[in-house]
Amino acid sequence: MATAEGRADERVRKVGLASILLARPEIGAVIGAIMVFVIFAVWAGDSGFLSVAGTASYLQVAAQVGIVASAVALLMIAGEFDLSVGSVVGAAGMVVAIGIGVIGLPVWLAVICAFAFALVIGFINGYLVVRTRLPSFIVTLGMLFILRGLTIGITRAVTGRTQVGGLAAATDGDPIATIFTANIGPFSISIVWWIGLALLATFILLRTSFGNWIFGVGGSAIAARNVGVPVDRVKIILFMATAASAALLAVIQVLSVGSGDVLRGGSKEFEAIITAVIGGTLLTGGYGSAIGAVFGALTLGMTSQGIVFAGIPGDWYQAFLGVLLLAAVIVNNYIRQRATMTRH
């Protein structure tokens, strides 16, 4: 029954480049990003969208959501949600702000505290999800409110306010702060963090055993467990990574602005999910891409800044976002069906 050694299998059809590209989860996001770019280039090109400053502004917005979206994409590919991301941004930011501004910790120690805090929250999220077998949607929705409430309550109890400012004196010229706040020409260093994390996430996903486990856990946790994948460990690690990425965003924000606000990061959880979904990640897990999330973040950034350059009030941004999300889901769904259900 086996074909002779070396003979080409006649059932392998030479497929065109278009077919190969259409089998990639991120292709919809790439096309979408190009379309959004072209639309705003035509619409708002002469009012600054295409300028260096305009590019820097939408890249910075993209970086802010993109930093979280890389980790969120991996978590979603593994079949779980994290709605507590925005609250972690607020809470970890407050750890930094209170640490430096109220307690007087050195910047590096405050940053370490913020990451340690986030990792603990991520571990609790993951542990609760794998132990209780409840949907992560519910577990992290609870965490969203618990954390936001604690952040507001504790901050007001400690400082009497909901904002902690005046960090500039401690952070100006601090080498650790520079890593998170520097500018490279007109571009924010957060863009470097964003691209770096996306490349790391892509490498993990496509070129490590752990990445294979992520796909397996999201595709079918039972099948993955049957062949020896440590399903619970994979999920807990991804929850911790997601929380850590939220802490990174918080550190960048607080150190750049020089103040912390208890309401920081609100709705970041939804933006991160939208970004991952636009990037081709399947809501039910098992399929997706971290590179797709880069283009999703880019689309979000270009839209949020593009409508401003086009002279539309920012009030309309959310409506644009919703339309983008629906369009992306419909297109990605079609692409995925083509990729997986066709028989050659």
Added chain:
Amino acid sequence: MTATMSPSTGAPLIEARDLTKYFGSVVALHDVSLSVRAGEVLCLLGDNGAGKSTLIKILSGVHPPDSGEILVDGEPVVLGSPRDALQRGIATVYQDLAMIPLMSISRNFFLGAEPVSGFGPIKTLDIREADRVTRTALKQMGIDLRDTSQPVGTLSGGERQSVAIARAIHFGAKVVILDEPTSALGVKEAAVVLRFIAQAREQGIGVILITHNINHAFPIGDRFTILDRGTCTGTFDKANMTPAQLLEHMGGGAELAEIEHELEKPIPAG
């Protein structure tokens, strides 16, 4: 290697003696015994609720038996977990849970046992090696597949089962337990899987095939163990059996014959 041993002369690869299992007040299994030798297909037959699933869950390490013993290569063993069973060369392929449709064939094949290269803490996944080994392993088993980087979702149901069985054998299984591998498949697809089981048998693998479909069991089975309401009603060699007799032993024969009379239309025999 046991692979070259002729059927029926070797000691059983796996043997179950007088297994009993209770779930609360329910007697799921009572004194059930079976054995499989290298290069033999044992069909485990029985109606729904006969205890087939409980029996294979005990053999694959999911449930411990309440009494009775399991021998692997003639030695009594305790199978504490599915992983434990796997390490002793007993692999179970479940009907729906064998493969992950959105992952590529080779990523599925190596899931949980990925080939890595590189030094130190940074080990990268060797996709090319995975593709190569997958293709070779499948070819050895007589499955000649198209591109192994395609998602498993592009395979037919029979091919998926075959790849899952080939994976189990590649990773050292001597006994493969197949849970209803053909029940969700069409006639042609079922034939693909049955032909593949025959291929595995030729390589000296012991196969336990769970099914309630005699049309599938009879052509491939060497011996048949019949379960009825938690007890073993007998083990039969194919030489002494016809499909009709087998059906009768399964307990469905009388009912079917009755219906046959009522409808006055012969049911196509297998």
